Amino acid sequence: MEKTYNNRAWLLVIPVFVIVAFSAIIPLMTVVNYSVQDIFGPGQRFFVGAEWYKETLRDPRLHGAFLRQIAFSLTILAIEVPLGIAIALALPTRGWGVSASLVLLALPLLIPWNVVGTIWQIFARADIGLGGRLLAELGVDYNYARDPIDAWITVVVMDVWHWTPLVVLLCYSGLRAIPPAFYQAAQVDGASSWAVFRYIQLPKLTGVLTIAVLLRFMDSFLIYTEPFVLTGGGPGNATTFLSQFLATAAVGRFDLGPAAAFSIIYFLFILLFSWLFYTAIMRIQTGER
Amino acid sequence: MHPLEWMAWTWPTALFFLGIAAALIGMLAWELASPTVQRRGFLPISTTRGDRFFIGLLGSAFIHLAWIGVTDQSVWFALAVSLLWMATVMRFG
Amino acid sequence: MRLRSLALIFYFILLMLPIYWLLLMSLQTTDQILGGFKFFPEQPTLANFARILTDYSWYSGYLNSLSYVALNTIISLSVALPAAYAFSRYRFIGDKHMFFWLLSNRMAPPAVFLLPFFNLYSTIGLFDTPIAVALAHCLFNVPLAVWILEGFMSSVPREIDEMAYIDGYSFPHFFVRIFMPLIRSGIGVTAFFCFMFSWVELLLARTLTSVNAKPIVVTMTRTVSAAGMDWGLLAAAGVLTIVPGAIVIWFVRNYIAKGFALGRV
Numbered sequence: 001m002e003k004t005y006n007n008r009a010w011l012l013v014i015p016v017f018v019i020v021a022f023s024a025i026i027p028l029m030t031v032v033n034y035s036v037q038d039i040f041g042p043g044q045r046f047f048v049g050a051e052w053y054k055e056t057l058r059d060p061r062l063h064g065a066f067l068r069q070i071a072f073s074l075t076i077l078a079i080e081v082p083l084g085i086a087i088a089l090a091l092p093t094r095g096w097g098v099s100a101s102l103v104l105l106a107l108p109l110l111i112p113w114n115v116v117g118t119i120w121q122i123f124a125r126a127d128i129g130l131g132g133r134l135l136a137e138l139g140v141d142y143n144y145a146r147d148p149i150d151a152w153i154t155v156v157v158m159d160v161w162h163w164t165p166l167v168v169l170l171c172y173s174g175l176r177a178i179p180p181a182f183y184q185a186a187q188v189d190g191a192s193s194w195a196v197f198r199y200i201q202l203p204k205l206t207g208v209l210t211i212a213v214l215l216r217f218m219d220s221f222l223i224y225t226e227p228f229v230l231t232g233g234g235p236g237n238a239t240t241f242l243s244q245f246l247a248t249a250a251v252g253r254f255d256l257g258p259a260a261a262f263s264i265i266y267f268l269f270i271l272l273f274s275w276l277f278y279t280a281i282m283r284i285q286t287g288e289r
Numbered sequence: 290m291h292p293l294e295w296m297a298w299t300w301p302t303a304l305f306f307l308g309i310a311a312a313l314i315g316m317l318a319w320e321l322a323s324p325t326v327q328r329r330g331f332l333p334i335s336t337t338r339g340d341r342f343f344i345g346l347l348g349s350a351f352i353h354l355a356w357i358g359v360t361d362q363s364v365w366f367a368l369a370v371s372l373l374w375m376a377t378v379m380r381f382g
Numbered sequence: 383m384r385l386r387s388l389a390l391i392f393y394f395i396l397l398m399l400p401i402y403w404l405l406l407m408s409l410q411t412t413d414q415i416l417g418g419f420k421f422f423p424e425q426p427t428l429a430n431f432a433r434i435l436t437d438y439s440w441y442s443g444y445l446n447s448l449s450y451v452a453l454n455t456i457i458s459l460s461v462a463l464p465a466a467y468a469f470s471r472y473r474f475i476g477d478k479h480m481f482f483w484l485l486s487n488r489m490a491p492p493a494v495f496l497l498p499f500f501n502l503y504s505t506i507g508l509f510d511t512p513i514a515v516a517l518a519h520c521l522f523n524v525p526l527a528v529w530i531l532e533g534f535m536s537s538v539p540r541e542i543d544e545m546a547y548i549d550g551y552s553f554p555h556f557f558v559r560i561f562m563p564l565i566r567s568g569i570g571v572t573a574f575f576c577f578m579f580s581w582v583e584l585l586l587a588r589t590l591t592s593v594n595a596k597p598i599v600v601t602m603t604r605t606v607s608a609a610g611m612d613w614g615l616l617a618a619a620g621v622l623t624i625v626p627g628a629i630v631i632w633f634v635r636n637y638i639a640k641g642f643a644l645g646r647v
Contacts, residue, residue, distance in 0.1 A: 003471060003472055003473045004471070004472055004473070004487070005472070005473045005474070006472045006473075007474045007475055008470035008474075009468035009476055010468070010475075011481060012464035012465055012467060012468035013464075013465045013468050013469075015460075015461040015464065016461045016462060016467065016484070016524055016528060017480070019457070019461050019517075019520050019524055020484065020520065020521065020524050020525065021440055021488055022517070022519060023487075023495075023517060023520050023521040024487050024490070024521055026296075026394040026490050026494075026498070026502065027498035027499055027502060028494075028495075028499035029302075029306060030295070030297065030497075030501070030502070031298045031495075031497065031498055032299055032302050032305070032306075033296055033297045033299060034297055034497065034498075035300060035343050036299060036301065037297060039297060045295065047296055047299050047301070049301075049364070050357050052355045053354070053357045053358075054358075056588060057354065057408050058356035058358065068416055078520065087390070090387075090389060090390045091390065092387045098631075100637070101394075102635040102638065103302055103631050103632060103635050104394055104397065104398065104620075105397070105399075106357065106631045106638050107397075107458065107512065107627075107628060107631065108397065108401070109578075109638075109642075110578055110581075110582070110624065110627030110628065111401075111582070111624050111627070112581060112582040112584070112599050112623045112624075112632065113402075113406075113582050113583070113584055113585075113604070114584045114599045114602060114603055115620040115624065117544060118602065118616060118620050119400045119401065119403070119404050119405075119616075120400065121389065121418070122403065122404065122406075122407055122613065122616075122617065123399075123400045123403050127298060127416070128407070128415050128416065129403065130403050130421075131400075133419060134456070137635065137636065158511075158623070161396075161397065161400065165397070166642055168557045169638055169639040169642060170639050170642060170643055172639065173639035173640065173643070174584075174614075188548070191419070208639075208643060208646075209644055211643045212643075214634070215363050215642065218321065218489045221491070221602075222491040222493070224491075224493060224584075224585055225584040225585060226493075228584075229603065236401045242493075243492075243585075245355070245494040246493040246494065246496075247493045247496060247585065248546050250493070250496050251496055251497075251589060256497065259497060262610055263493070263494040263497075265354060266491060266493075267491070267494050268350050268351065268354065270486070270489055270490055270491060271347060271486055272347060272351070272481075273489075274344075274485060274486045275482070275486075275490045276448070276483050278485055279334060281646070283334070285646075287464065289520060295501040295502070295504075295505045296498075296501075303429065317475065317476075320475055321475075337476075337478075339476065339479055340478075
């Protein structure tokens, strides 16, 4: 049934608008103000125009953090999405196993992010952690605190551990929404299990997969806490991603102007990605109806 | 100290936000006067007037970033390019 | 088929192993942890838990966290309920743009808001109070709540609203007495997600508090690094932060995917 057109519905939206505007618009305007000035202290500030933007856009450290961020986000997507689909297909569809699986899967998602960092910090240590110890027993020279590649692998494995269950849960609920008649028809036609996946399950998963990719891509773009606890962005800058870079500049060094300019650039990219994904999701949803 | 000192307002940024606010109010008035129709232009999706306005603004922001990042010319040129882009999207998007 | 089950069991073992390891660490003293490598605790001790639950500087962290998380959940739900109803039932000027704007706030990096939040809440005198953190977390929890609730509300047939209006119910009466009971499970799930995302967040909570309202996630990062690594205590604090979520998962297990999908599944 079609929704009715009624502009009085705005009255119901106003509380949300006010509270989110307080937390989003006022701070965002402030960041824009900071980004065009050199601020030394209260009352001591000078308008510098686009100077900080120029400096930030040409900062090789930022380029490094940006490339690492893209590489990280694409890596975890390439691992988590196929793995998530595979696990969702393997999950039981009836019986006690369903509830048990769902609960176990949800567990990592509910752990505070710094505790996720702590868990892996302990788990990957060669002296007291099972993971680090196993690798050492196997003769692998592994130390996430010293070797950049080891640190990278650890951060990726941690993220895969932490967030693949989200992709699994979404795909699983997508799979459950497929009517049994589809499978019966496929059985009558003698379709192979690959054909069932390719022509029945995958098309039905498009919607949830878009959401999974959206959430994983965007959230990995904001990742801060887990690497902060695990590696502190190091060794060197090996695991310094965008949020880490920004938080260090803003709170660590208190460089208001450059941090603000960087914030605006960061935010614009997030806005662009959000919009692309949102448009895609809306097209899929209206297309299916 | 002025209570709004922490926000560190400057005239250029204040004018910028007033401009955005005025544009939004203008869009609202336009919508009330003659409601928009979804249509398909050179953009790969069908858009309403508000969608095109948003695409225009976001595009303008990135035009500015690219300009500042690549050239040393005045930002006013970027503004001119943006206005051209904005007009194109609103009319033909 | 058998291969598939084996692979699944293997995955679940890998999934649970790091959590088991945290639990194992929490049941030992630091001397035992550093003393030798073992897979099962030889003399399990609850000393770490006892210390956290009796030392004010530790358990106050839990109380602070719980207070801002509860506050945030209440605020988010009470403003999101009417708005979600508006989005699910009506078209109005700017509705799609408003909805997108809300989503973009769910996606926005908290790091961008660090500086202005710090200055904003210092200026209005809320710095280092649970209210500041609760309001700051509204930035992503209110949009999330609107999205999830909109999904649940859209699955309630619109005929029910019309019947109620024909029967002469006023909007507030209909909404509270008839509509809210219908989406009970949706409200429960939304509350759970608000609770959860506020509970797991560190960056804003750390920036907006210093002494009086210090949340547990911050207590963990600060106290431990200052006093040298007390692995057992750290692990015990970690285990205690998992407990609240773990208890509630059971009740929302069938809706958890819907919550994560922003109500879109």
